[in-house]
Amino acid sequence: MIEMKDVWKTYPNGVMAVNGISVYIKKGEFVYVVGPSGAGKSTFVKMMYREERPTRGEISINGSNLAEMKEKKVPYLRRNMGIVFQDFKLLPSMTVFENVAFAMEVIEASKANIRKRVMNVLDIVRLKNKARFMPHELSGGEQQRVSIARAIVNSPAVLIADEPTGNLDIETSWEIMHILEEINERGTTVVMATHNREIVNNMRKRVIAIEGGRISRDEIRGRYGYES
Numbered sequence: 080m081i082e083m084k085d086v087w088k089t090y091p092n093g094v095m096a097v098n099g100i101s102v103y104i105k106k107g108e109f110v111y112v113v114g115p116s117g118a119g120k121s122t123f124v125k126m127m128y129r130e131e132r133p134t135r136g137e138i139s140i141n142g143s144n145l146a147e148m149k150e151k152k153v154p155y156l157r158r159n160m161g162i163v164f165q166d167f168k169l170l171p172s173m174t175v176f177e178n179v180a181f182a183m184e185v186i187e188a189s190k191a192n193i194r195k196r197v198m199n200v201l202d203i204v205r206l207k208n209k210a211r212f213m214p215h216e217l218s219g220g221e222q223q224r225v226s227i228a229r230a231i232v233n234s235p236a237v238l239i240a241d242e243p244t245g246n247l248d249i250e251t252s253w254e255i256m257h258i259l260e261e262i263n264e265r266g267t268t269v270v271m272a273t274h275n276r277e278i279v280n281n282m283r284k285r286v287i288a289i290e291g292g293r294i295s296r297d298e299i300r301g302r303y304g305y306e307s
């Protein structure tokens with residue numbers, strides 16, 4: 080499903096962020112990506128959704144080769160991928176419903192399908208009663224739940240989350256984790272970069288640790304493994 084073969088990334092300023100990573104993530108897996116600040120976690124996940132292009136190596140997701148993919152094909156790749164960010168990235172002038180519906184409008188879904196599916200995903204993230212709210216009327220956890228609804232509305236095969244609980248307190252973070260776990264149980268592969276030790280240590284999923292741009296650990300039922 081997601082495969083990297085000897086992937087390297089050097090930024091234009093010369094920083095070598097990823098230095099020869101090979102990894103295979105199976106369909107339906109739940110994977111935490113951990114490691115110290117600056118280790119290369121974000122770069123690693125950004126290459127999975129082609130926010131960054133590797134300097135060298137091969138990346139394939141569902142059979143498409145991302146390293147060589149033309150820029151104009153990237154939106155099609157992302158249609159089968161949900162992405163969740165630390166800072167939610169909701170559109171501030173749109174309601175909760177509209178923020179989620181927007182992701183379906185760009186793939187030209189019918190109005191009836193949009194209405195049904197958006198309400199269905201808002202139900203999954205337990206926000207059906209706030210469909211008409213504006214993002215600024217929501218708590219941080221609720222905003223993140225909207226961004227998760229938006230990420231899954233087109234039923235992606237893969238969900239990539241880069242520090243999705245980074246701006247949330249621990250209780251709210253757990254709510255988010257239970258939703259991500261539920262989404263994973265419905266068949267979506269989830270890759271999540273995180274600094275949240277408590278969550279990683281309690282969930283006991285696969286843990287890929289990155290240090291200095293390389294994989295230093297890859298454990299099936301892993302732990303966070305760092306002191307800070």
Ligand SMILES: Nc1ncnc2c1ncn2[C@@H]1O[C@H](COP(=O)(O)OP(=O)(O)OP(=O)(O)O)[C@@H](O)[C@H]1O
Binds near residue numbers: 092094115122
């Ligand atoms: N766009 C960029 N241009 C140049 N250097 C970058 C860029 N993005 C990241 N870097 C550098 O690449 C290295 C890896 O950064 P990355 O963001 O992947 O680490 P990280 O493990 O996600 O860190 P954190 O946990 O602090 O978010 C760092 O040295 C960082 O400064």
